[in-house]
Amino acid sequence: MRYVSIIVLSCLLAACSSSWQHAYDHTIPHFDSKQIQSVLVIAVDERPHVVANPADRNLVGQLKTFGTDKRPIFTTPHATFAEQAGHALCNGFNAQEVQCDYYEALNVPQGETILDQANQHGAQRIVLLEVQQWFVNVFALPTLQYGFSLRIYSKLGEYLAGQNVKGSETLSIAEFLNPAQNASITAPEAFSKILADLMSSQRIQEALRVQG
Secondary structure (H helix, E strand, O other): OHHHHHHHHHHHHHHHHOOOOEOOOOOOOOOOOOOOOEEEEEEEEOOHHHHHOHHHOOEEEEEEOOOOOEEEEEEOOOOOHHHHHHHHHHHHHHOOOOEEEEEEEOOOOOHHHHHHHHHHHOOOEEEEEEEEEEEEEEOOOOEEEEEEEEEEEEOOOOEEEEEEEEEEEEOOOOOOOOHHHHHHHHHHHHHHHHHHHHHOOHHHHHHHHOOO
């Protein structure tokens, strides 16, 4: 038993020695979008730590070691978290052969900006995704805090529907002996499910079916 404890402790320490990057843009949220042919996804990062410091748009969590040491967890370096969120939503649309473009906005776009984007891209729907919270605390069992606001606009810039979600959860176990690696697997899985649930809500589905 002593040797098992030593092995487990060694693995935990090894996990804390390096910060595993998180990749959310390879996920494919599953939801119904067959009623439309084209969509533009606008993702905005409104998380408190990003509003305070826009340079932290890649920060998605922290890895706690023994004692008071905490190390940041980032997304893969090629894209910010908001960009990866927009890409993931487009993956869900593309899986159903719906043309999808996405980009990250630095501020929440309003009326005329929404209409301008609709005209510029010629999309049937504008999907505005606001990231209000996403942070993974990793130590033994990783925990997640999340919050999203989703709004659907018509090609004329008309607001059709919105849905919010907020909560926290303990992430499932994918790799028991390495909490950092576990979070890099299960956090994107949780992310994909949350987006799928948002897009599958009755309000959002009705907005996708409305003509115009």
